[in-house]
Amino acid sequence: MLNTQNILIDFKNISKTYGNNLVLDELNLSIKENEFLTLLGPSGCGKTTTLRILGGFEKPDQGQVIFDGKDITSLPPNKRNLNTVFQKYALFTHMTIAENIAFGLKISGKSKTYIDDKIKYALKLVNLDGFEDRQADSLSGGQQQRIAIARAIVNEPKVLLLDEPLGALDLKLRQDMSYELIRLKNELGITFIYVTHDQEEALTMSDTIVVMNQGYIQQMGTPEDIYNEPQNAFVADFIGESNILPAIMIEDKLVEILGARFACVDIGFGKNKPVDVVIRPEDIDLVKPEEGTIQGRVTHLIFKGVHYEMEVMANGYEWLVHSTDMVEVGQEVGIHVDPYDIQIMNKPESEDEEAVGINE
């Protein structure tokens, strides 16, 4: 039986600088076999560099990359049992689609019938049957993306690296392709390592998300963990919309936000300790003024399709609220938050953890 808990890839103390720019600082990361792992973060956070070090296109200044028990840090890309899908597809424009897909197989000296079968199989897998003789540059962006994936997977790599593969596609196509990728991952049963700055893509597809910023891993966990229990303000702000507020932990299960006391479920922070709290906009209930913990007035109202987005001015802070019920602008409301919807976080200890670069 396949043990899915096997560690397949291990980054050990990887650092990388470009000029004076520290891109990765002593990164440690373990990736399990058969995992769909996403490196998520704003541009310049080191996610692409991490992927390129694994692909063999960059050498780390220090540290080791262990792959399947072997140190591959200084192995050239052609000796690694993994394949990459590049951001701008990087198809060979002087070849047909079939020649593109056959490239890796021809180099490894496979027989012609084997190669032909593989081309057929791969094109079927990415839903582009019959495209063998087309030229690479005659295809649309989405089609080129599929060919890039087909070209990589025919080599039966243990790991597929994907560098923002959907970045250049439009929204609808992006959504379709992310479902395709999940299906492919399940059919192939290999490890996917995916790089993106799009939190929605990350939440939809991943088994594990690694949130990165400024060369550090901010948080690693399942999509649910990352969304519901962000460990710091950066993660909270980068993943989804949120109200991030300074607060004081009065005692276990009681927090004071903007002068009002809310019941929560967190313990072990100590007494009267300054903390940050995250409250997701959909977790705020607007109730009658006298039933709320604090009172305020609705200042903005936008219809978003699935829900209404409202801003409520209360105790000097504009609370972002998502609700399927509409409340008119100007109306007095009370704000209620269920205890388990309040996420308490320690204040950042160093500058690196601060929510910098969020607005990119």
Next chain:
Amino acid sequence: MNKNRKLLSGPYLVWSIAFIIIPLAMIFYYGFTDETGAFTFANIAQMGTMENLKALGLALLLSLVSTIVCLILAYPLAMILSNLNVNQTSFVVLIFILPMWMNFLLRTLAWQNLLEKNGVINGILNFLHLPELQIINTPYAIVLGMVYNFLPFMVLPLYNVLIKIDKDIINAARDLGATEKQTFLKVIFPLSLPGVISGITMVFVPALTTFVISDLLGGSKILLIGNVIEQKFKQGSNWNVGSGLSLVMMIFILLSMAVTTKYDKDGNGGAF
């Protein structure tokens, strides 16, 4: 507005009529007439004489050799250039282009001085008690002159295509298992073909028709087809035969241009 814009092309129009179209028409006229002005194919047929065929053959051979030498020298240089960062590139290109700011004739004369029997190079070789270099007035000196003068025209189109190849395409080839050598043969070189073709034309055509280089470095003993045509115009004052031979040469040039356009369909050779 539209009318004013059309006026802007006026100077170029006048220029091309005066210095391109009319001279071309005159060459056609002289090429197909004899001294009395009667129509004839005799001038064209002059290319068939033993002496002229020999000059043409030698010109084709020497320019072919020069083109190959240029390609072999230029390709690695262009690859190195395309891998440097921008600051380094402009410095290296400057060093490379610097000699081109000197007059073409001066450069060739300088080579004549360097290579001469009692020239600079042999002076140094004598001083070091090494055997003399005796290539002046031989085809080797002509090839050397051609390579020296035309090398930049090979480097630039090659550099232009190589710099445009996405680094990730090269990474993709490596990623798919290709060694550096395989990556070069299967990906980099095929993708650089437009630049190769462009460079070949840019070197081959001027080398084929040159008469200055063969004059100065080949002595008067070695006649290329360029020298023959030059002599017809200057010494023999026979414009008719000179024009006739020029027309034949034009066919060779058009042929190599046709090859260029056929392979350079994307127009990314960057040379023309």
